[in-house]
Amino acid sequence: MERLLITGAAGNLGRLARARLAHLADTLRLSDIAGMEPAGPNEEVVECDLGDAAAVDALVAGCDGILHLGGVSVERPWDEIQNANITGVYNLYEAARAHGHPRILFASSNHAIGFYRQDEVITVKDPQKPDGLYGVSKCFGEAMASMYHSKFGQETALIRIGSCFETPRDRRMLATWLAPDDFVSLVECVFRVPMLGCPVIWGVSDNDEGWWDTSTARLIGWRAKHSSEPFRAEIEAAAPRPAVDDPSAVYHGGVFTATGILKA
């Protein structure tokens, strides 16, 4: 690619992508509403609110691919989610339509299906079951991608990320963990596969415990190499097993299922 746009570049995964995925393009265009490190060689840094249509149009112009990580990434009041994850996603898809349909990786989330129970293994064909307004916004993003694919041929990888952190942080993440190395190889596969379409793929490592049928990963030739298992003993020793009816032990989305509707 000549130019890859990374939204959310000031965030947790955006900083990881900036550090480890520069080889995917001649130039990285890095964008966030928050401040970022100044541009290095082969980088462009652009502050932009995803809710600003004209700014997003200019941001997307000239890009061959978009790693869309920007937006509200946890449960928050509606106004914040609406601006970044609803209006922002609309702005992004309209800008992509105006500028030649650059391939998009949409960072969806397990919270689009968070109300499934941990004794259920689900596939990407099971209906969405969001666990909050944040989860609803990810369902919206998936629906926008599907519509733009059917209507205009826009390609998007809908990556339902589990929990991507340096190490798993609690018992639930033994099942949901996506190792940073696996995140990197997953993004590489999305932007390298010749034909993408609009598949839903779980962003999760090869953990022993898991609730998601990961077979669609083969559509992009991706295979996770890491597992949360080496962290199990330490995590189990650090905190007692939660009660059987504790949301963290009942639902895929864990404690997100127990959060109310937050107000500003």
Ligand code: NAI
């Ligand atoms: P993060 O919260 O660290 O980064 C998100 C970035 O988006 C922030 O830097 C924030 O300033 C920016 N942002 C928020 N509102 C914006 C707006 N209106 N305009 C422009 N930028 C805005 O989140 P993280 O962990 O890096 O996640 C990246 C993406 O992956 C998010 O979309 C998140 O929903 C998704 N995801 C992440 C998971 C994880 O385990 N890290 C799990 C599931 C999904």
Ligand code: 15L
């Ligand atoms: C997400 O969608 C969030 O962005 C991330 O911060 C974690 O909470 C993750 O899900 C998770 O479910 O562990």
